[in-house]
Amino acid sequence: MTEAPTLDTTATTTLSTQFAELEARLIEHYGPDRREAVLRVLDHERDRFAHASVPTFVPILVERSVRALLDADSPTLRPR
Numbered sequence: 001m002t003e004a005p006t007l008d009t010t011a012t013t014t015l016s017t018q019f020a021e022l023e024a025r026l027i028e029h030y031g032p033d034r035r036e037a038v039l040r041v042l043d044h045e046r047d048r049f050a051h052a053s054v055p056t057f058v059p060i061l062v063e064r065s066v067r068a069l070l071d072a073d074s075p076t077l078r079p080r
Helices: 007-030 032-048 055-073
Strands: none
Touching: 007 032, 007 055, 032 055
16 A cells, blocks of 8 residues: 655655756756756755755756856856
8 A cells, every 4th residue: 555645745756856857958958968067066056955944946946046057157068
């Protein structure tokens, strides 16, 4: 028998899905040749928001921060 999902497990699953989609969008936007840089910055920004008391907006905050950092970092990290 499986346990019924709780708000915590549902929220965690939703965030995991949102971050997986975000990762795919960023890699598509910046190109597969910049995948390592995207993942490095994405992981760093996710860690910054890991203890947010309200995680609802964390994915959008992480996305904006990652894009700003990658766009400002160097011309080689800017979108194709």
